Amino acid sequence: MASLLRPCPQSSCEFRFYEELGDFLAPERRKRSFTHAFDGTPSVKDRIESLGVPHTEVDLILVDDEPVPFTHRLTGGERVAVYPMFERFELGEGNRLRPRPLREPRxxxxxxxxxxxxxxxxxxxxxxxxxxxxxxxxxxxxxxxxxxxxxxxxxxxxxxxxxxxxxxxxxxxxxxxxxxxxxxxxxxxIDPFTRCARCNGEVERLGVAPDEHDPDRPSPRQRDPDSGERERRDPGNAPQRRDPGRAPPERDPETPPEVRNPTPPGPDKRGRAIPPLRMPGELAGSLSRCRACGQIYWPGSHLSRLRQRLAEVGVAI
Missing domain, CATH: 3.40.50 (Rossmann fold)
Structure with a gap:
């Protein structure tokens, strides 16, 4: 009976996490090897995540210099090296832990x-x-x-x-x-300005502002969620939640200031289109419309600010 009550001795491994995986660890465990104690024979995935590193960030695990899967069981005494997603080092298909990349990133x-x-x-x-x-x-x-x-x-x-x-x-x-x-x-x-920043719908190019009587223009029922969708989002009499996919961009705090596109004036009472916008060069008269929500986009002064801000982080549009 005494032997049953005596706690089982813990096992331990030597862990080393490389590069940006150290950001998930306590400061004293970064950029160095450390000993980690555990009970039983847990999977290496269980121990890695118990230390704070999500499995989605890991691309290679070496146990005693041999690649292993997430399901590999630890028994104690091993040396475990954990690597993040590689950009330049080509791994063999048999060593990768992550699934194949998606054909189209969504x-x-x-x-x-x-x-x-x-x-x-x-x-x-x-x-x-x-x-x-x-x-x-x-x-x-x-x-x-x-x-x-x-x-x-x-x-x-x-x-x-x-x-x-x-x-x-x-x-x-x-x-x-x-x-x-x-x-x-x-x-x-990158294929800029082909999707709506508000609702993710596809954007089509227009020569002039659309006529409200255009048969291809989405109806209000098509542009707005139906009653079932509204009820699902906001059941009962709960106060309506802000939805960045539907809120006007000028009032949506989640929309960056430089992409809060102003909407040009609509057609007059007779349905006549507005005159072409006075824009320099290739921007003159350039209008686009979201096929899903009907939002109109046009190249104002915000466009140059947007390009400048994104260029600061190396993104060219």
Whole structure:
């Protein structure tokens, strides 16, 4: 009986986390090897996440210099080296822990990344964002729609069902954009102003402002959520939540100031189109419209400011 009550001795391993994975560790464990004690024979994934590192950030694990999967069991005495996503070092397919990259990078963002969502949409990337998504919804969207989940919530990124996700180290939205472009090699895929910064819909080019009687213009019912959707978002008599996908950009605090596009005056009472905008060079008379929400975009002075701000982080549009 005494032997049963005696606590089982703990085992331990030597861990070493490389490069940006150290950001998830306590300061005294960064850029150095340290001993980690544990009970039983846990998986190496369990121990890595117990130390604070989400599995979505890990691309290679070496145990005693041999690559192992997340399911590898630790028994004690091993040396464990953990590496992040590699940019230049080509790994063999048998060594990689992450699933194959998605053919087309599409994103879903957690509730704290509204400005980053606007920037990604302006660069032409399919990006879902709403300020009332809960963790289960984000995980379901990522898995069922094959979208990369971007978040600064390490707990969310540790969910075992998540296959494509990334932690954002930066807090400034423009730095976050640069971080996403680097990690997923997006620079060659940028197609600016082809998506609506408000709702993620596709944007079409117009020569002049659209006529309200244009048969191709979306009806209010098509542009606005139906009653079922509104009820799902705001059940009962709960106060209406702000939704950056629908709120006018000039009143939406999540929309960067330089992309709060003013809407030009609409047609007059006779339905006549407004005269061409007086813009320099190739911008003259350039108008675009979102096919989903009907938002009109036109190149004002904000465009040069936007280009300058993004150029500061190495993003050219």
């Amino acid at each position: 994103f879903v963002l957690d509730v704290h990344l509204g400005r980053l969502a606007s920037y990604l949409r302006l660069l032409g990337f399919d990006t879902l964002y709403r300020n009332d998504y809960d963790d289960d919804e984000l995980l379901m969207i990522s898995c069922t729609q094959h979208r990369i989940l971007l978040s600064r919530d390490t707990g969310l990124l540790k969910r075992s069902a998540l296959t494509h996700g990334a932690f954002l180290h930066a807090t400034d939205p423009r730095r976050q954009l640069r971080e996403v472009c680097d990690r997923f090699q997006l620079d060659a895929r």
